[in-house]
Amino acid sequence: MNAWSAVESADFRGPLDVTRAATVVLDARDLVIGWSPAAERLLGYTADDIIGRPLEVLLPSAPAGTAGTAGRSPSAQKAGSVARTALHRDGRLLSVATSVCLLADTAGTDGTPARVLVAAELDGLRVWESRQSMLHGLATQSPVGLAIYDHDLRLTWFNATYRREIGLPLREFMGKRADELYPRGEFVTEGYPSGLRAVMGRVLDTGEPLLDLHFVGALPTDPGTDHVWSCSYYRLQDAEGRVLGVCEDAFDITERYQAQRRLNLLVDAGGRIGTTLDMAVTAREIAEVAVPGFADAVSVDLVQSVLDGDELAPGGGLPSLVRVAARQDGRTTGGEPGSAHRVAYPPGSPQYRSLSSGGLVLEEGTMVVPLRAGGTPLGLVTFVRGAHPSVFDRGEIELADELVTRTAVCLDNARRFTREHAAALTLQRNLLPQHLAPQSAVDLAYRYLPSDDRAGVGGDWFDVIGLSGARVGLVVGDVVGHGLQAAATMGRMRTTVRALARLDLSPDELLSRLDDLVGATSDDRTSSPGTDTDDDLATGVTCLYAIYDPVSRRCTMARAGHLPPAVIDPEGVLSFPDLPAGPPLGLGGLPFESLEVELPEGSLLALFTDGLVEGRDRDIDAGLETLGRVLADHRRPLDELCDRAVTELVPGGTAADDSALLLVRTRELGAGQVAAWELPAEPEAAGLARELATGQLREWGLEELSYATELAVSELVTNAVRHASGPLQLRLLRDLTLLTEVSDTGHTSPHLRHSASDDEGGRGLFIVAQLVQRWGTRYTPYGKTIWTEQSFPPLYPGAPRPVG
Numbered sequence: 001m002n003a004w005s006a007v008e009s010a011d012f013r014g015p016l017d018v019t020r021a022a023t024v025v026l027d028a029r030d031l032v033i034g035w036s037p038a039a040e041r042l043l044g045y046t047a048d049d050i051i052g053r054p055l056e057v058l059l060p061s062a063p064a065g066t067a068g069t070a071g072r073s074p075s076a077q078k079a080g081s082v083a084r085t086a087l088h089r090d091g092r093l094l095s096v097a098t099s100v101c102l103l104a105d106t107a108g109t110d111g112t113p114a115r116v117l118v119a120a121e122l123d124g125l126r127v128w129e130s131r132q133s134m135l136h137g138l139a140t141q142s143p144v145g146l147a148i149y150d151h152d153l154r155l156t157w158f159n160a161t162y163r164r165e166i167g168l169p170l171r172e173f174m175g176k177r178a179d180e181l182y183p184r185g186e187f188v189t190e191g192y193p194s195g196l197r198a199v200m201g202r203v204l205d206t207g208e209p210l211l212d213l214h215f216v217g218a219l220p221t222d223p224g225t226d227h228v229w230s231c232s233y234y235r236l237q238d239a240e241g242r243v244l245g246v247c248e249d250a251f252d253i254t255e256r257y258q259a260q261r262r263l264n265l266l267v268d269a270g271g272r273i274g275t276t277l278d279m280a281v282t283a284r285e286i287a288e289v290a291v292p293g294f295a296d297a298v299s300v301d302l303v304q305s306v307l308d309g310d311e312l313a314p315g316g317g318l319p320s321l322v323r324v325a326a327r328q329d330g331r332t333t334g335g336e337p338g339s340a341h342r343v344a345y346p347p348g349s350p351q352y353r354s355l356s357s358g359g360l361v362l363e364e365g366t367m368v369v370p371l372r373a374g375g376t377p378l379g380l381v382t383f384v385r386g387a388h389p390s391v392f393d394r395g396e397i398e399l400a401d402e403l404v405t406r407t408a409v410c411l412d413n414a415r416r417f418t419r420e421h422a423a424a425l426t427l428q429r430n431l432l433p434q435h436l437a438p439q440s441a442v443d444l445a446y447r448y449l450p451s452d453d454r455a456g457v458g459g460d461w462f463d464v465i466g467l468s469g470a471r472v473g474l475v476v477g478d479v480v481g482h483g484l485q486a487a488a489t490m491g492r493m494r495t496t497v498r499a500l501a502r503l504d505l506s507p508d509e510l511l512s513r514l515d516d517l518v519g520a521t522s523d524d525r526t527s528s529p530g531t532d533t534d535d536d537l538a539t540g541v542t543c544l545y546a547i548y549d550p551v552s553r554r555c556t557m558a559r560a561g562h563l564p565p566a567v568i569d570p571e572g573v574l575s576f577p578d579l580p581a582g583p584p585l586g587l588g589g590l591p592f593e594s595l596e597v598e599l600p601e602g603s604l605l606a607l608f609t610d611g612l613v614e615g616r617d618r619d620i621d622a623g624l625e626t627l628g629r630v631l632a633d634h635r636r637p638l639d640e641l642c643d644r645a646v647t648e649l650v651p652g653g654t655a656a657d658d659s660a661l662l663l664v665r666t667r668e669l670g671a672g673q674v675a676a677w678e679l680p681a682e683p684e685a686a687g688l689a690r691e692l693a694t695g696q697l698r699e700w701g702l703e704e705l706s707y708a709t710e711l712a713v714s715e716l717v718t719n720a721v722r723h724a725s726g727p728l729q730l731r732l733l734r735d736l737t738l739l740t741e742v743s744d745t746g747h748t749s750p751h752l753r754h755s756a757s758d759d760e761g762g763r764g765l766f767i768v769a770q771l772v773q774r775w776g777t778r779y780t781p782y783g784k785t786i787w788t789e790q791s792f793p794p795l796y797p798g799a800p801r802p803v804g
Contacts, residue, residue, distance in 0.1 A: 014128050015120035016081055016099050024117040030055040033113060040118060042096070044089030055117070059084050059098070083122055095122040118520050143251070145229075148236065153178050153200050165252065168219045178248075187219020187231075200233060200246045209234035210370040214257070215250070228257040235700035264400045265293055269403055274410030277417040279307055280324045284334055286381065286407045294399070294621070295367075295383040297328035301343055301351070302371070302379035309418030311376065318355050321345075321379060351380055360401065365390040367397065369404040373412035380406070425450060425804050426485045427491070436464045440735050441472040441550035442605075442664040445638035449659040451482060451611070458658035459486035459541075460609045461494045465501045468778055468787045470550055470669060470735040471750075473501045476607040476662055477543035478562065493518075493541055504778030507545045507558035508594040511582065514543065515560065518586035541585040544607055550669045551733070555602065558594045559587050563613070563620075566631060567597070568604040574628045601668040604634045604641075611657030612649050623649060638663045669735065676731040681721050681744070689717045693740070696732050704793045705738055708771040712788050715768050716742035719750055724783070737773065738790045745783040 015021060022042040025034025027750065031054055035047040043058060050057070081097045088094055095121045102410055103113050138146060138159060145162035149155055154175050162168065173181065178196040186194040192213055193199050211232045218226055229250040236244040255387055273285045285299035290298045301321040305311070323343045325334035334340065342590055345351040354361040354368040361368045363383045371378035381404050385392070392400070436444060444464055451458045459479025465471050475497050479489045496517060500510045519543060544565065546557035557577070561584035564576045580593040581734065599605070606627065613623025630645045650659055675696045679685040690710045697706050713730065720728050724746030733739035750765055771786040779785075 014132070016097060016118050016123045018116065018118055018778065021118040021120045022096075024055070024058070024119070025056060025113050025783075026115045026117060026542075027111055030113040033111060034116075039119070039517055042121070043086060043094070049089070058086055060087055074444060079583040081125065084119075086119065090383075096120060096233055097122045097125040122746075145248075145250045145252075147248045147250070148245055149178060149200060150244070151199060151204070153204075153246065155181065156245065162250075166219060173220070181220050182215075182217040184223075185215055187213050187215050187289070189213045190239075200248075203233045203235055203246050204243065207235050214244065214253075222436065226254075227255045230773070258395065261293070262395060265289065265399065266402060266406075269406060273403075273407055274413070277414045279411050279414040279418065280334065280336070280340065282410045282414055283325035283406060284327075284332060286403060287325045288332055290383065290403065291327040292330070294396070294403075296386045297326070297384040299382045299384075300324055300334070300371075300379065301382075303377060304342075306376075306378050306411075306415050307340070309415055309422050318352075319377065321355075351382060354380055360397070362392060362397065367392050367400055367435075369400050371404055371408045371411060373408045376412070378408055378411050378415070385474070385566055387718040420484060422682060424482075424487045427484065427487045432461055432494075433463055437466065439464060439466060439472045439734055441470055441548055441667070442474075442666055442669065443638060444662065444664045445642045446662045447642045449611075449650055450656060451654060451658050457610070458482050459490035459493075459609060460658035460660040461490045462607065462660045462662045463494055463498065464662070465498055467547065468504055468776060468789075469739060469741060469785070470733055472548050472664075474546040474548065474549075474605070474607055474662065474664060475501070475543065476609060476660055477541060478609045478611075478658075478660075480540040489541070493543070497543070497545065501545075504776065506594060507547060507556055508592040510545055511543060511560045511585070511592040513559050515583075515585045515588060515592070519588045540587075543585060546605070546607070548599065548605075548664070548666060550667055551674055553597055553599055553666065553668055554601050555666075556594050556596045558582065558592050560592060563608065566606040566608075566624075566627060567599070568606075568631050568634045570600050570602040570634075572632055574632060576624070599666045601666055603666045604631060605664045605666065606631055607664075609658065609660045611655055612645070612659040612661055614657070615649075615655055631741070638665060668734065673734045674731070676729060679717065679728040679730055681724065681726060681728055683718075683721060685721055685728060686714045686717045689713045689742075692730060693732060700734055702734075702738060702792070702796070709740060712740055712768045712772060713742070714767060716740075716786050717786075719765070719786075720744040720746070723748060726783070737792065739787060740790070741785050741787045743780070743783060743785040747779065747784055749777045749784060750786065 020038065022039035023034070023036035024032055024039055028354050030162070031052060032050050033052075035045070035050050040046055045058075071604075075448055081099045084096055084098050086094045086096045098117055098119045101116045101118075103115060106377055127131070138144075140160045142159060142161055143164055146160065147155060147158040147162055154177055155170075155173050156175075158166075158170060158173075166173070178200060182196060185196065187196075187199060188194075189212075193202065194211065196215075199213065200211060200799045202208075202793050209232065213231050213233075215229045215231050216226055217229075218224065230253045231248060231250045233246055233248055236247050238244060269286070272289050273286065274282055276282065279302060283302065287298040287300055300323070303319040307322055307324065321343050322340045323334065324340045325332065345355070350361040350363050350366050350368040354370050355377075358370055358372070367383045369383070370382060376441065380723045383400055383401075432448060436446065442464075446462060448460070448462070453578050459476070459481065461479075462476045463473075465473035465475065475494075476498070477490070477493055479486050493514070496514060497510070500513050505513065512675050540561075542562040543560040544557065544559040544561055545632065546555055546565065548555045557579060558711045559579055560582045564579045567575050567577060569575075577597055579595045582592040585736065608627070610620065613627055614620045615623070626648050627645060630648055631641060633641070636644075642661055645661055646659070677689075677692050679689060690713055693709050693713045697703060697709060717728060717730065719744055724744035726745035729741075729743040731739075731741040731743070733741070768788065772790050774790040775786070777786055
């Protein structure tokens with residue numbers, strides 16, 4: 001017995017069927033002449049009690065001869081049923097449904113069967129009718145497709161919805177196996193077999209129903225279009241438990257499934273597109289998201305000026321496009337540095353039309369969507385389909401537009417970042433030293449590495465400043481934060497340090513002055529309305545400043561929250577001076593302290609920022625150890641040591657923070673370049689100073705400078721004798737220029753002024769200033785030094801030249 005024959009042989013007889021209903025035979029006068037056992041069970045009367053009595057005993061409200069509708073066949077009894085109130089033998093009233101069937105035209109004949117009345121409880125009839133309506137609805141009106149397969153999984157029946165989907169009557173598919181009807185179909189619900197035969201066989205074997213399995217396949221009458229159904233399967237069996245087959249109910253959820261896939265694609269795009277501020281990488285990401293779930297191939301072309309971070313210039317025809325990313329056949333190209341290349345589209349092509357109109361262009365299998373942000377064209381995204389379905393429907397067009405819109409926002413952010421980063425980098429490069437002038441006091445080399453694109457431009461800086469007395473100032477600093485503001489703050493700091501260094505301040509005093517300036521800047525910003533002080537990058541600047549004197553070979557240094565320098569002596573011994581840390585600049589309240597150390601000639605001094613020695617996967621101690629290991633080979637050229645340090649500490653060339661390294665190897669001015677004398681603080685000291693100076697100039701072959709030097713020495717010594725006390729010192733240095741210094745114990749600095757025509761004095765320093773190249777004053781713990789600087793005569797052979 002197959003499933004369908006079992007259905008057709010099932011007992012669909014209703015409660016009013018004569019084989020099961022309470023049956024009463026009536027004569028022409030509505031006297032009971034026949035009484036069935038079912039009637040006895042329903043109303044309580046036995047045949048002996050009721051036969052011969054009128055029908056109104058049972059149905060008091062039924063008029064004689066009108067208890068039913070005559071002329072209806074037994075098969076039509078349900079349609080002619082009438083609700084009545086029947087009287088039970090015990091006096092109870094029962095709601096019953098009745099139907100009357102005329103047997104013969106015997107009107108007027110007593111005792112002859114004229115009609116048959118059947119009755120059943122009204123509630124039972126209503127339940128049966130509801131069940132029949134339900135079965136009829138499933139077969140003809142249900143939106144769910146129903147099909148029945150026998151033991152061999154051959155189709156034996158399907159309802160009207162199933163037939164409408166297939167488009168052909170049952171006889172065309174009767175007896176076909178499920179896997180024959182859907183040969184390319186498969187279940188995509190995880191955790192279940194993919195084939196129809198395996199799923200139905202599992203239900204037949206175990207009796208366990210399987211619910212809401214998603215099946216993807218094509219209808220037998222439309223093999224080119226894939227649909228998605230939500231399918232459930234359960235086993236059919238008769239009253240004795242015999243297995244008859246499997247019932248399948250399936251609901252087409254193609255639209256819902258596609259909408260969910262589109263939503264999933266958008267969610268996926270939200271997490272995968274725009275993970276970096278690199279436009280090429282962002283273009284690569286949308287290509288990887290869209291293929292193969294949405295299109296077979298995707299290409300992303302950006303406007304060249306936008307890729308460079310610039311705004312698109314108005315006019316000038318169609319912009320030039322650059323292919324930055326593409327994906328096809330599971331392979332992605334582009335997104336890497338140097339992989340972009342120019343593309344040109346001929347007039348009439350979808351891309352050309354989209355670029356011209358600024359709108360979406362759709363052709364068979366190709367959709368071009370413009371990338372735009374705030375009215376600015378950024379480029380194009382081309383989606384291509386080669387397989388069925390090749391046509392993009394309305395929902396897919398909206399999805400593509402949403403994907404491209406999201407990508408455009410990310411690309412515009414990346415473009416703005418690229419522009420800002422380029423501006424900050426340009427500003428930073430212009431603010432950093434482009435070339436450090438050679439110094440006679442030290443040999444030097446330096447490296448600066450900007451941070452990676454993700455972190456942005458930082459505020460590290462370094463500098464080498466020539467000071468009076470052949471000394472040199474060494475500085476390295478770090479501004480917290482990244483971006484244009486950090487670069488601008490760095491520029492202010494570097495300029496300020498250079499200006500303060502020219503005043504010949506000691507390192508601790510220079511940092512104190514710088515701290516006051518940073519604190520005042522922060523106060524000004526705090527008092528300004530609408531200023532966000534949380535973004536004030538000036539607060540928290542660190543700095544290290546050192547002064548090296550090649551005559552005394554002593555180095556004085558101080559730091560403000562910065563890492564101490566590394567010192568390698570000529571024997572290769574590494575040390576980090578125990579230099580008081582001091583607070584970062586801008587905090588105020590705490591003093592700065594200097595430390596003075598003697599550096600033998602040939603010592604190596606390394607100043608650096610924390611970005612060099614600290615990284616995401618390395619702490620500062622490990623970085624300092626690596627730096628010390630590199631610098632241990634201190635006899636190598638400084639440029640080589642710089643390269644090795646950068647390679648070891650920043651192997652990728654960029655890090656999350658800027659990195660600055662300044663290496664100097666100390667030199668010493670020899671005895672033949674320095675001449676110094678102690679002079680008494682008496683009037684005759686001026687004449688003695690002139691004689692000593694001119695004699696030394698003759699020895700050095702600088703007689704051409706004797707006149708100006710005599711005048712300068714005479715004026716400076718005379719001022720010292722007149723306005724200071726204690727011993728005087730005269731010193732001449734033959735460095736890159738001729739340096740003349742007069743030191744005394746006073747702390748009053750002479751001032752250059754213009755004397756009136758009737759003044760007796762005040763013209764000497766003015767005359768000196770006209771004869772020398774530069775002059776100035778520096779203070780020491782024991783007094784002050786007035787110095788002048790004169791250039792050597794042209795082609796002077798005895799002038800030493802710095803190395804590097």
